[in-house]
Amino acid sequence: MSPDGESRAACAARDAADPLAPLRDQFVLPDGVVYLDGNSLGPLPRATADHVRDLIEHEWGNGLIRSWNTAGWMDAPQRVGDMIATLIGAAAGEVIVADSTSVNLFKVLTAALGYVRGVDARRRVVVSDIGNFPSDLYIASGVAEAAGFELRAVRRVDIESSLDETVAVLLLTQVDYRTGALHDLAGVTAKAHRHGVLTVWDLAHSAGAIDLDLAAADADFAVGCGYKYLNGGPGAPAFVWVNRRLVDSVDQPLHGWIGHADPFAFSSAYSAAGGIAGFQCGTPAVLSLAALECGVATVVAAAPFGGMAALRAKSIRLSELFLRLVAPVCDGFGLEVISPADPRLRGSQVSLTHPTRGYEIVQALIDRGVIGDFRAPDVLRFGFTPLYTREVDVWDAVEHLRVVLHDELWRDSRWAERGAVT
């Protein structure tokens, strides 16, 4: 029993009563593993291996080229996009699966800047968070420079005060990949719009974890990742959403045949497909889309149990439990929580920091079957994915951390030399 009266038995009892508990059976989870890294790579859905094998053996092997038409391959980007739409507050036909998150960000950011240039040439700045995921900053820097805009990456606390009539676009990742800090998507979008600023949201750490309503927020553009909370497998294709009021007024720069209004007319001139279909470029990645479809289905399966709102509530319960349990265990070891304490300001992960030994601690936990991850220079990340994480998993993870800190590393001479408060 922990100091505040928690116990593993109490966790197990609450797990047994959890209406979302059966959703865990959708996944293959190795014995002896507590998987707290679904925020980086979702685990394997039970349906995926057979589904992909069936596609390979029957649709590709037997159907060959005919399956482009007979097996729905060409429709997969829109079909899976429609499934994702139900998770992020978008309508059918508004989301398409294509390319990678970074490539999609290139498309929407270029499209957004081209649009702004046409309506208000005084706006020459892209604002982002200096702590944004680096790939987003790389893409934004390249796009801004090529388009003659300035990328202004500011501290998180300075974002709102940076919005004015010189700003074209605010680019943010809703959940910070290191700290788990969560932006209020609707609130920030409203503030941006009051300054005439368009919003581009990266939902990489949100889709499948946070209850989102892009329509209610009236956001402008969004991209997101298929292999984190959507469980699509390593390097799964990404998705892109554009607000209906903008989608036919903007031009994404990757003019490929699959984004053409009539690809099989083989016209030599480009004419973009209407709506989000025009945000495609090359041939759909059929095998990867099949795995992603299985992954997204595991999240859609929560709909009868309350959907994303219920998943979000469970995610908060899990991370609050972790925070309660972990505080006394970390005490005196120089390990500190860097995620926001208020669950309304936190995504589905809790991050700790240690000034020197974060990597070792994460490795020691992995050796004990507790899989989180380390992000340089000093962040230990633990994701609490509500589809398959149980309260007993949280309990066990903290107990393993206790052993790592109090027994294993404490006995390590280098650790002892530094003492507990480095």
Next chain:
Amino acid sequence: MSPDGESRAACAARDAADPLAPLRDQFVLPDGVVYLDGNSLGPLPRATADHVRDLIEHEWGNGLIRSWNTAGWMDAPQRVGDMIATLIGAAAGEVIVADSTSVNLFKVLTAALGYVRGVDARRRVVVSDIGNFPSDLYIASGVAEAAGFELRAVRRVDIESSLDETVAVLLLTQVDYRTGALHDLAGVTAKAHRHGVLTVWDLAHSAGAIDLDLAAADADFAVGCGYKYLNGGPGAPAFVWVNRRLVDSVDQPLHGWIGHADPFAFSSAYSAAGGIAGFQCGTPAVLSLAALECGVATVVAAAPFGGMAALRAKSIRLSELFLRLVAPVCDGFGLEVISPADPRLRGSQVSLTHPTRGYEIVQALIDRGVIGDFRAPDVLRFGFTPLYTREVDVWDAVEHLRVVLHDELWRDSRWAERGAVT
């Protein structure tokens, strides 16, 4: 026996003596099917289903996030790129697998124009073939317009005379997707270079079918497709090659974290990885890469039998046989060959045309198990992929065409109304 003394038995005898014949066993080919569409979608390699299943179940399912390091996922783009390099006359480390052909074309064309702008600002034109694959023209048009260049898409016969000191880049697909007409890659590159023009080659219908030597030709940039002659599966990732003398002097515009010199340092500033690694952008598509690796391996497997030169020689034998057999069958039905008669000017496909009924003829052949394809408005394509196509397949395909033309369609009243010479 055909008019010129050919017979199915003679074809079968030559097949039995073909040293490349065992390579066919690498594929799952459905019974009763003559597959002549490997130029559009390669068939299923026997190894793929198990390899992908193993990756899904063990590397993803059990290894989870750890497999990024332990299972070689992060190295896959370079590992498969190195395999492709052996097929196209490139060196190890010069080819990377990433994204789609169209996205890669966007990268290299933007990189090429940026480079030319820096060294010779008078060059403002991109020359291409008006008959190039439409997606290439769409990408080129978009890139040229954004960069302030002019895309000049000319007739094939006018390409060489269009090269002068105003031209920055010549963009060509080596094998025409409709006619199968083949550019002499080395010869055209040399002519372009004499005018100071950089070459961008799309090898979509070449890689795995034509014996290529990019190094000997001293070409500048190349992209290619994974799902045609490389048998990587529907929507497989594509590849990109840049000449060593240029690769570190050009900047591709899709600055994503996987193209960074040190992705896991999570630096907020982009610094491109040296060499071809910098032409990556987002997270590698691991599942699709696994299938592509199996597909490329089927072509690499020809190395002990003479490699691409032997495959090319067999491809020519097959298409020459088809041309000899098909001529008397087509005679009087308005079906004509539009592929070059000289095999040195032809890729691994033979195309026919019919002014009005091409689609019906292709459909009738597919109904009989002979799978070619139709490209609007009037082209019937038949690919002769030397890895798995036999002379008896060519014979059987022509016999089916004979039945379709002489018996099935001839009895069709609409066909009869038009007569045989429409």
